[in-house]
Amino acid sequence: xxxxxxxxxxxxxxxxxxxxxxxxxxxxxxxxxxxxxxxxxxxxxxxxxxxxxxxxxxxxxxxxxxxxxxxxxxxxxxxxxxxxxxxxxxxxxxxxxxxxxxxxxxxxxxxxxxxxxxxxxxxxxxxxxxxxxxxxxxxxxxxxxxxxxxxxxxxxxxxxxxxxxxxxxxxxxxxxxxxxxxxxxxxxxxxxxxxxxxxxxxxxxxxxxxxxxxxxxxxxxxxxxxxxxxxxxxxxxxxxxxxxxxxxxxxxxxxxxxxxxxxxxxxxxxxxxxxxxxxxxxxxxxxxxxxxxxxxxxxxxxxxxxxxxxxxxxxxxxxxxxxxxxxxxxxxxxxxxxxxxxxxxxxxxxxxxxxxxxxxxxxxxxxxxxxxxxxxxxxxxxxxxxxxxxxxxxxxxxxxxxxxxxxxxxxxxxxxxxxxxxxxxxxxxxxxxxxxxxxxxxxxxxxxxxxxxxxxxxxxxxxxxxxxxxxxxxxxxxxxxxxxxxxxxxxxxxxxxxxxxxxxxxxxxxxxxxxxxxxxxxxxxxxxxxxxxxxxxxxxxxxxxxxxxxxxxxxxxxxxxxxxxxxxxxxx
Numbered sequence: 001x002x003x004x005x006x007x008x009x010x011x012x013x014x015x016x017x018x019x020x021x022x023x024x025x026x027x028x029x030x031x032x033x034x035x036x037x038x039x040x041x042x043x044x045x046x047x048x049x050x051x052x053x054x055x056x057x058x059x060x061x062x063x064x065x066x067x068x069x070x071x072x073x074x075x076x077x078x079x080x081x082x083x084x085x086x087x088x089x090x091x092x093x094x095x096x097x098x099x100x101x102x103x104x105x106x107x108x109x110x111x112x113x114x115x116x117x118x119x120x121x122x123x124x125x126x127x128x129x130x131x132x133x134x135x136x137x138x139x140x141x142x143x144x145x146x147x148x149x150x151x152x153x154x155x156x157x158x159x160x161x162x163x164x165x166x167x168x169x170x171x172x173x174x175x176x177x178x179x180x181x182x183x184x185x186x187x188x189x190x191x192x193x194x195x196x197x198x199x200x201x202x203x204x205x206x207x208x209x210x211x212x213x214x215x216x217x218x219x220x221x222x223x224x225x226x227x228x229x230x231x232x233x234x235x236x237x238x239x240x241x242x243x244x245x246x247x248x249x250x251x252x253x254x255x256x257x258x259x260x261x262x263x264x265x266x267x268x269x270x271x272x273x274x275x276x277x278x279x280x281x282x283x284x285x286x287x288x289x290x291x292x293x294x295x296x297x298x299x300x301x302x303x304x305x306x307x308x309x310x311x312x313x314x315x316x317x318x319x320x321x322x323x324x325x326x327x328x329x330x331x332x333x334x335x336x337x338x339x340x341x342x343x344x345x346x347x348x349x350x351x352x353x354x355x356x357x358x359x360x361x362x363x364x365x366x367x368x369x370x371x372x373x374x375x376x377x378x379x380x381x382x383x384x385x386x387x388x389x390x391x392x393x394x395x396x397x398x399x400x401x402x403x404x405x406x407x408x409x410x411x412x413x414x415x416x417x418x419x420x421x422x423x424x425x426x427x428x429x430x431x432x433x434x435x436x437x438x439x440x441x442x443x444x445x446x447x448x449x450x451x452x453x454x455x456x457x458x459x460x461x462x463x464x465x466x467x468x469x470x471x472x473x474x475x476x477x478x479x480x481x482x483x484x485x486x487x488x489x490x491x492x493x494x495x496x497x498x499x500x501x502x503x504x505x506x507x508x509x510x511x512x513x514x515x516x517x518x519x520x521x522x523x524x525x526x527x528x529x530x531x532x533x534x535x536x537x538x539x540x541x542x543x544x545x546x547x548x549x550x551x552x553x554x555x556x557x558x559x560x561x562x563x564x565x566x567x568x569x570x571x572x
Contacts, residue, residue, distance in 0.1 A: 091136030
């Protein structure tokens with residue numbers, strides 16, 4: 001080996017010895033620091049043990065007789081002493097494992113617990129502080145803590161002693177009562193589906209202590225579910241749902257519950273292939289149907305980031321809430337549907353009103369436009385007949401007479417159509433009408449054949465309505481009786497009976513009668529019997545329309561060659 005290599009090795013060995021000495025110094029310093037710390041801790045523990053021994057009679061009594069969990073916690077957070085109740089409650093044995101406060105305080109409450117502990121050091125006492133702990137079995141419990149500081153002989157704090165009372169059941173009962181009360185109050189009197197759904201989602205989210213609760217509305221017709229309210233990240237501005245999704249019955253956990261109508265708790269969503277990720281993936285899910293009259297009308301769905309978070313108590317509670325709100329939600333759905341139909345009907349009425357106006361206008365125009373050429377034809381025919389009366393034979397003159405009769409029938413038909421189209425409901429409805437005077441005046445005006453007599457059996461009543469309508473009503477019925485009267489001894493009787501809510505009128509004749517198979521036909525516009533082909537087929541249609549306006553009914557009894565009686569009612 002060369003001298004250079006030997007020199008390099010010597011220098012390396014020298015550096016190594018020097019580094020070892022430095023490491024030994026550091027190790028010696030650290031060991032001394034650790035020893036000193038250990039000695040200080042030993043002295044603190046000796047002081048604490050001494051103090052505990054001084055109070056042994058008191059603590060012994062506390063440990064043996066107290067029914068709540070009892071803990072002594074060092075300033076550094078180590079739990080150094082617990083009683084038997086605490087061992088059972090928390091599930092730890094201090095002789096086998098070291099235990100610190102951070103191991104038993106629920107992580108979401110830890111920050112608050114530390115802040116409260118700092119307050120305890122200042123005030124030396126703490127009463128009725130409520131938060132959550134988690135035991136060795138990963139069960140979350142609500143506890144009430146009362147604590148005080150243990151000081152050494154120099155009055156310096158060295159530990160705390162705590163009485164921990166399990167209030168989980170009381171807390172759950174109170175939360176359930178609060179949930180039921182708040183939900184009932186918040187939805188009471190509300191008719192809007194959205195408002196009801198938002199109240200349900202926020203109340204349930206607060207109860208479950210979760211930041212995800214969605215309400216779905218079911219559409220039974222197309223079997224779909226729509227998100228209508230959400231608490232947490234999905235809640236948008238002005239109570240809107242961000243990134244709203246729709247699910248079909250059977251799709252996802254929500255769709256499956258909607259299809260079956262049975263609640264579900266999913267302890268681990270990662271192993272459930274039905275799970276649908278919405279805003280973000282969460283590990284627990286609880287889904288409850290809202291059922292009314294045996295049908296699913298909505299779904300309550302909540303998620304939590306922890307696995308195995310939701311309990312049977314949660315499920316039972318939300319099922320009770322679903323039952324509580326189902327009637328209110330169903331009522332709101334019915335109101336919304338009614339409003340939708342009302343708006344649709346309103347639109348249809350407006351459309352119909354416009355159509356009626358257009359029809360009336362059209363009827364008047366057509367009436368005028370049709371009557372003008374008819375009158376021109378009538379005038380021309382008359383002129384031709386007058387100028388050539390000596391040149392036409394008997395048959396030609398008869399043809400002219402037929403043309404004139406046909407033109408007259410045409411004009412009457414147009415007038416009747418105009419009358420029918422002009423009948424409205426809202427004309428002079430509050431006018432008092434003396435039907436007795438009205439009918440008797442009609443009898444004087446109408447052409448009554450010599451062989452026919454009209455009898456008004458008793459004085460007719462006074463009622464409210466439109467005089468023109470009632471005039472048209474009785475005129476058409478009387479004219480109809482005259483038209484179908486027999487050659488001699490024809491009689492028309494007009495009578496009525498009074499009931500609590502309506503009048504029942506009758507117009508009876510002893511004319512030719514009507515076959516039963518034609519009873520419905522005669523009330524339809526442009527329908528008439530072969531025996532009355534000179535009729536326009538509109539008169540009885542006008543009668544029926546007027547009776548309907550006054551919320552009445554019309555019918556008839558008839559026998560061939562014996563006569564017909566028309567009955568109709570008018571509501572008081």
